[in-house]
Amino acid sequence: MTNSEFEIPEERVVVTGIGVVLPGTLSVDRFWANVSGGRSQVGRLTRFDAEQAGLPVYAAAEIDDFDHHPFLPELTDAHAAKYSREILIAMSALAEARRDAGLGPGALDPRRLGIVMSSSRGPFSWWRDVLTGADPDAFGDKGAMFRGLPGCPASLSAVYTGAQGLVTTVSNACVGGHQAIQLALRELRSGAADAMLVGGHEFPIVPEVAACYRAMGHGVLSSEREDPSRAVRPYSNDREGFALGEGSVVLCLERESVARSRGARVYSEILSAASLNEAAHPTTMDLTGKVTASVVEDALAGAGRKAEDVDYFCAHGTATRYNDIAESRALRALYPERTPAALPPLSSNKPIYGHTFGLAGIINVAATSLMIHHRTLAPTINFTTPDPECDHDHVFEGPRPAEVDLAVSMSFAFGSQTAVVALGAPS
Helix, strand or coil: CCCCCCCCCCEEEEEEEEEEECEEEEHHHHHHHHHHCCCCCCCCCCCCCCHHCCCCEEEEECCCCCCCCCCCCCCCCCCCCCHHHHHHHHHHHHHHHHHHHHCCCCCCCCCCCEEEEECCCHHHHHHHHHHHCCCCCCCCCCCHHHHCCHHHHHHHHHHHHCCCCCEEEEEEEEEEEEEEHHHHHHHHHHCCCEEEEEEEEEEECCCCHHHHHHCCCCEEEEECCCCCCHHHCCCCCCCCCCEEEEHHHHHHHHHHHHHHHHCCCCCEEEEEEEEEEECCCCCCCCCCCCHHHHHHHHHHHCCCCCCHHEEEECCCCCCCHHHHHHHHHHHHHCCCCHHHHHHCCCCCCCHCCCHHHHHHHHHHHHHHHHHHHCCCCCCCCCCCHHHHHHCCCCCCCCCEECCCCCEEEEHHHHCCEEEEEHHHHHH
């Protein structure tokens, strides 16, 4: 079967819960308020001394002091002491997604509940401290095994929540979140699971990660100093690149029959997902737009829909030149007969939470689900004078009331990769 020979699935999959632990954001309501209201959580970088590191990086979206106790009341302090901050944040987001979905103890057969997470770098900051000697006691207890494994946020969440189905972690840079959803869809539609908790966790705010992106040249990692909240400006002529962001978001995906049988609230329907490795340039996506357009068409074919039906695109939107123009050219390739003003609206949440790599696709799908649910498109903030290549509908004016029946979330990654997820309004 080729990518274009999809069959329309009989079993629908819906989003019933969203758990969020992001900068300035500890609930789905606050997440929606920030995304729809254009409230940037990018602030002044404090996690490390950029000047000492010789890096012109001044902005990041950081989580301040975090207390896991309200999210994980049954986790003993003795066990929590063995975990890392990153593990506790991811576990908290997952527990909150399950609570938001109303999946209490005994709601499902535990063997039919699974977890798929995405993270591009896993516990990088812990390993950094180990290898540099910054934490001389890193191997001082049995918790070191937990803190050093990228899959532990998923596996320890499974222990805490009692999930006995497929539990795994995807690591594939910025497309990992969408691919985690794609894997969960297969579990649900094959009948192997009734519900899947699908999320991402990323904690990249360390000097080595910043240095990697600065080494790629000007316009990749923002050097905005005066106003960190305006560091990320996608599609604008004066863009400088992205800011690093951290946190975890988890979605509860269920077979619709299961969700309806228990009277669950439904945010959106996950219609389909598609991934493609271009097998071309390792760091630059296809700049004709045609390859991305073909992946979008594959995903829509999987849902029995066409490009003409799409009401909104949730962009990767990194505020880097290649990403911005590639997305704009993809829209033009999808709609060759339309004028730029007539292209479907597109917006990016990167100015709100920065770039979160393996988590980014999950944030996109969470935000898009809420746009469908609230009948409102979230804006691209910080938009100034558009790049002439990107002069189309960016929802820059603020939240826009809209009936969204069909939306597409896009992501791109190093390694020549593209992945998209198609979402619809629940029936």
